[in-house]
Amino acid sequence: QVQLQQSGPGLVKPSQTLSLTCAISGDSVSVSGVSWNWLRQSPSRGLEWLGRTYYRSRWFNDYEVSVKSRMGIIADTSKNHFSLQLNSVTPEDSAVYFCARARDLTTPFFDSWGQGIVVTVS
Amino acid sequence: EIVLTQSPGTLSLSPGHRATLSCGASQTLSNSFLAWYQQRPGQTPRLLIYDASSRATGIPDRFSGSGSGTDFTLTISRLEPEDFAVYYCQQYETSPTFGQGTRLEIK
Numbered sequence: 001q002v003q004l005q006q007s008g009p010g011l012v013k014p015s016q017t018l019s020l021t022c023a024i025s026g027d028s029v030s031v032s033g034v035s036w037n038w039l040r041q042s043p044s045r046g047l048e049w050l051g052r053t054y055y056r057s058r059w060f061n062d063y064e065v066s067v068k069s070r071m072g073i074i075a076d077t078s079k080n081h082f083s084l085q086l087n088s089v090t091p092e093d094s095a096v097y098f099c100a101r102a103r104d105l106t107t108p109f110f111d112s113w114g115q116g117i118v119v120t121v122s
Numbered sequence: 123e124i125v126l127t128q129s130p131g132t133l134s135l136s137p138g139h140r141a142t143l144s145c146g147a148s149q150t151l152s153n154s155f156l157a158w159y160q161q162r163p164g165q166t167p168r169l170l171i172y173d174a175s176s177r178a179t180g181i182p183d184r185f186s187g188s189g190s191g192t193d194f195t196l197t198i199s200r201l202e203p204e205d206f207a208v209y210y211c212q213q214y215e216t217s218p219t220f221g222q223g224t225r226l227e228i229k
Contacts, residue, residue, distance in 0.1 A: 046220060047167070047210055047212075047220035047223075048220070049217065049218040049219070049220075062217075064217060065217075098167075107155055107173070107214055108214045108218055109169060109212060109214055109218075110157075110159075110169060110212075111169050111172075111178065111179075113166040113167060113168075114166070115166060116166055
């Protein structure tokens with residue numbers, strides 16, 4: 001049973017960097033064929049996929065176009081977790097942020113989710 | 123970007139009735155790479171259906187998915203009290219996108 005536990009601040013000032021971490025139990029961040037994803041949900045934008053990281057002989061990242069220039073995802077194999085960094089945040093980045101697993105790289109639907117963290121940019 | 127449009131926005135039904143939720147895609151999903159999620163208030167989304175018609179692990183058989191091309195449907199055959207929630211479709215034919223949701227409420 002995969003469990004994802006999110007941590008990070010709920011309040012970030014405009015222009016600063018949002019950093020969140022997703023700790024994995026019951027699976028490995030470096031297992032081949034699985035991707036580890038960040039999504040967010042807000043009343044104005046709905047559910048939105050932000051990006052993913054995965055390991056396939058080396059690490060790869062993919063990002064949604066609208067956040068690509070501001071976003072980074074890093075995996076830490078020693079702690080079995082992955083992290084989101086979103087730079088230069090604005091109030092429009094206020095949302096509930098989720099981490100999630102997609103068990104297949106070619107068919108990224110999300111079968112396990114973190115509990116969500118409410119992030120306010122103010 | 124593939125845009126998903128869900129209808130209706132809100133569906134009011136009674137327990138025991140049948141619910142039919144629709145999801146339309148702006149482009150053909152040639153592989154039927156479409157998933158459905160349920161989100162209860164204050165909870166995270168829960169995967170119900172993937173690949174348009176495959177039930178996820180532990181999902182009751184009253185939930186079924188169908189469709190192809192640009193038109194997809196989630197059917198709940200006999201509504202239970204715990205089924206009243208918001209439902210989202212998601213495509214993964216290209217970079218993942220979600221519909222805006224259908225709220226299923228008790229009539």
